[in-house]
Amino acid sequence: MLEPKSVKEVQEVVNTASTAMLIRGGGTKTALSTPYGNETVVDLSNLSGILEYRPEEFIFTALSGTPLENITEMLDENGQWLPFDPPMAKIGATIGGTLATGLSGPGRYRFGGARDFILGVKWVSGDGEIVSGGAQVVKNVAGFDFPKLMIGSLGRFGIISEITLKVFPKMNSFGTVEWDCGGIDSAITFVKEMTCTPIDLFALDLESNGIVRARLGGLSTTLNDRLARLSEYREGAKIILGEIEANLWDHLKEFLWLPDDYSLIKVPITPDLIPQLDACLADRQSHRKYSVGGNIAWIGWSGKIQDIDTLLSELNLGGLLIIGDSKTPWLGTASVMTVFADKVKRAFDAEERFLPL
């Protein structure tokens, strides 16, 4: 395992590694940071630190190995945050790993995900050179959108060294309304209805048993009125506030519901397809959480990876293995290797110094 401490050292590593490189940040997404064969593990824990923070501009630049918790603490002091609830922060996820895996939490619903907050990036490509894209301003279309390319790229094009992100003013109060819709079909119908209301929901999640939770964030002076209004959308509303409310969403962000020894899979989805997925998983030993208005399914899976792979393929869904054991993390019909992707790969990693797509 190599642990470069500077960007120059990262470049040296890229030039000298003798087998394909697997990049690790905090090692929290074990399926994506554990070698399967003889990959050279490049650990970026020492490539950590804030390079620039301009609170009045709502921008910061950090080295990719910087833990999310360090970033959150810094932003918090200035009443700012990354609203997309980057997951696994408490167990040491880094900003680089978050962006390379393209993971966003429940807050993604309101203002967008990781892809909507990244402004600039630098990475070391297959030939050891630095590629940079984007800018340190919130609005820029000059050059190609390399920052977006890096989102979800799992280190296949190179090693991210530096990232610039925009931040938002932090919401100071939250409240959640919870309904029991009785079953997944009614829950989906209700979620679709909630998605189209003009209520500014911060998060909208649901579960297999029909529980739907809508989170509001904003000024404390109007929160109670807004929660009351939200409650009127369906009978049986339960308002949750305070520490219990915060813990509820932390539980989801940190995947505390995932039993030990279970695999974790992310499946991008749309609300209409959830009932069928859930029905297929219901009699297998699995846990399901549906987030972002029904646009992400998080599956906790106790069986073999080949089985969930087959199941997802049969349903024409793609999945990303986050925790679990598999040579390739792309499951189901995740069609990552397209003609387009192949050309991008050849542009930045012609000699396959990094793992294949």
Place this chain on the structure above:
Amino acid sequence: MYTDFVDELSKMFTGDQLLTAKSELIPYESDGLTAFKALPRAVVLPEQQSEVVDIVQLCHRYSVPFVARGSGTSLSGGSLPNTDGIVIGLNRLNRILSLDAEQRIAVVESGVINKNVSDAAHPYGLYYAPDPSSQGVCTIGGNVAFNAGGAHCLKYGMTSNHVLGIKAVLPDGNLVELGGSSLESIGPDLVGLFVGSEGLFGIALEITLRLLPLPEAYRTVLAAYPSMELAGDAVADIVASGLLPGAMEIMDNLTVRAVEESVNAGYPIDAGAVLIVELEGESSAVEEEFVNLQEIINESGAYNVRSARNEIERHLIWKGRKGAFGALGKISPAYIVQDGVVPRNQLGAALAEIDSLSQEYGVRVANVFHAGDGNLHPNVLFDNREDGMLEKAEALASEIVKMCVRRGGAITGEHGVGMEKRHLMTDMFSEQDINQMLRLTNELDQKGIANSGKMFPADRVPGI
């Protein structure tokens, strides 16, 4: 070789789908950047997505350059033809293929006009958020190619933040499908990479867009200031307070007077600067934020403040701003509009520098801009009938953009590089950065036929 190409092309397209007479080609010789003109050899107007694929495959086989064109509203010359090649006009690919109101998704062909998406979504209480001022004319395909912005992208982002999927034909004729219908995806964000690639990666045929619920309430304020500096400071204060308005726009005196003469929106013509701030969202939240906004504006030195009391008044405020570029045509025979970005806390200083540059060059500049994200639109006004004035105006425009980069900004916030700013790429990016971008274009477009000559400095790409 070219005659063989034309023979095959004429067999594929007949009647009004293939234009070759000079009189037919002239309307395509320029786009919104009227200072640049080039006549293509032919213009093809496909009516089906498969026809676009056929044309691109034919162009690839014969190595004939092509330029895709929507409505030709590009302000950076993005659809300027290549004199050795053809223009592929996408306006007839104008079908909205589906609109799923429950899941807030629309699938449209690339020739669909931006505003038509919102109009189609409106009966369902939804809209398509990116609103470039040309939205009544420009196409989604063009928006995708240039990652179009607009006044309301401060809160919800640019085109790229609203595109979920793209079906495109690559320069070598391969068809690809990127992304899908979900807000989330797996794998590298190739949709994000394609958006804003200025036609260099091929042609988008079909695009999946996300729609948002119409805001329940708006609070739109128009404030007049004695100076630009005070208006700029007000914006900084609003941003610092934690408010996130839907839009924040500033216009200078020259622009305000032009707008009043042309559109009659009721702007105070003696103002040094006019600031528009719009809050949008849930009623109770907007009302509360409006109280905060009023407090800030009242202490910011505005001498005339009015808020829209209804939808009609709100539209009138925006009519002025959205008609600004057109209105400038009343006070100047020609102008170049620039698009540089500066960090927000540099706004006041940047505007002061534009003013002194304007005086130094002896050329007027009318300023309109998206103050909320530091995106300037200095309109360099000149008389193109006067010898040497175009060159002087271009020189001043370039100076302004370089100034933006010196202040830590960008050369283009939303109009793209195209032809107009390709010589400025080296001010913002190093030689190495440009090499890396070229590696990508060379891999995707080995024959160099997709909108070639755009985006990169002239000495790095085949000329037009």
